[in-house]
Amino acid sequence: MGAEVVWDKAAKTVNITGKAAGSLSVPAWPWPYKKLDPKVVKKRGYELYFKGGCMYGAAAAILFTLQEEVGFPYTTIPGDMFKYGAGGAVSWGTLCGALNGAGAMLNLVNKDYSKVLNELIGWYTEYPFPSKDHEDYCKFKNQVTTVAKSPLCHASVSLWVNAAGAKVNSDEKKDRCGKLTGDTAAKAVELLNALVDGNFIAAYKVSTEFEHCMTCHWEKGMDNEQGKMNCVSCHDDHTKK
């Protein structure tokens, strides 16, 4: 197929060039996971946020640590490919990029990514971000915390800046989102480690408001609503007068 493979012993580098469609053998999915230290990932997520945003920060905090701890095949994936998720997808305010980046890595390393990511998203919607775990190195200490009740960047950020009296385009907001990125990546690793150890618990329960709406709209009823976000964040409860 025209692929050239050169092992550079001095540089300890494998150089592969040319067309080799389907011919580089990487391990079958999911890739081999090695338990990581959530504290390492938490600080790294904070730091990497400032280099490429929230999705990049969360994904690369896990990816780069796996590149160091496991090496190949993680070394074939460029962290830069996760920059698009910043600000809820090129600033559209949809899915929080930290969740998006953590989701990609959970998916890469485990077939049970679905239940772990569901738990991570549920946890995110109820967590008072940012945590106080970054006080030793952050730029703005002891920041106001808010609970987004939503996995959307728009809700998470807008709520926080209004509570904190900060601007969206401020250094305070960036510090808050950097901390949140580290917090979310670390939680993903905690959940993943628990899964590997056989200790994973799906603790998240949907809100009582969502549960109320789903008594009619759910799969075995009207089945006309897609999603798990809390309905009352955007809709009135039409069953109440």
Place this chain on the structure above:
Amino acid sequence: MGAEVVWDKAAKTVNITGKAAGSLSVPAWPWPYKKLDPKVVKKRGYELYFKGGCMYGAAAAILFTLQEEVGFPYTTIPGDMFKYGAGGAVSWGTLCGALNGAGAMLNLVNKDYSKVLNELIGWYTEYPFPSKDHEDYCKFKNQVTTVAKSPLCHASVSLWVNAAGAKVNSDEKKDRCGKLTGDTAAKAVELLNALVDGNFIAAYKVSTEFEHCMTCHWEKGMDNEQGKMNCVSCHDDHTKK
């Protein structure tokens, strides 16, 4: 570093095993893009949706075609890692997975991913999905179309099922989302091809409602709103009585 590299000439396969942290040289980001045929990607996106959902369908339609057309380094990325985005991230209804998957691939292949993805998301919010381009092979022909006015899976799917009189967990809905996946992946490729040819035009304009709200809430004003989604989808216009 302990990496073993074996070139199997008969199988035309490079086998790399063992620990090789940082030692497999892949091209610097962004990866080399070769213009793809949107029609090929459109049909493939539809087909792959049924194998792994909307994010997988959109990402893999582009990834697998690049694996064939370019080969390495695209052959190192497993399409399976994009399954988590299905249903707006493990069914939470946030960012449409087709946009998420297309976004990852746009980001992987071009430094200007931001303006292309912004255009793709804007286009998505105004497009009457699904297109009629899948009539030759789809399961449900001539389906009702709806304009989501949102990049959120929740809005896109819930609006459509209610307009179509279908269920979220129905084959009709799956066919609609399969078509949408192909439509979105193909549009991403069209925009990318235009960018490569120097013909890219950022045609999307924000809605008049959003523009109205931003006269106060924007970056140089209150700067307290994060995102580009249409405000009035969830909020009342408090400037009107």
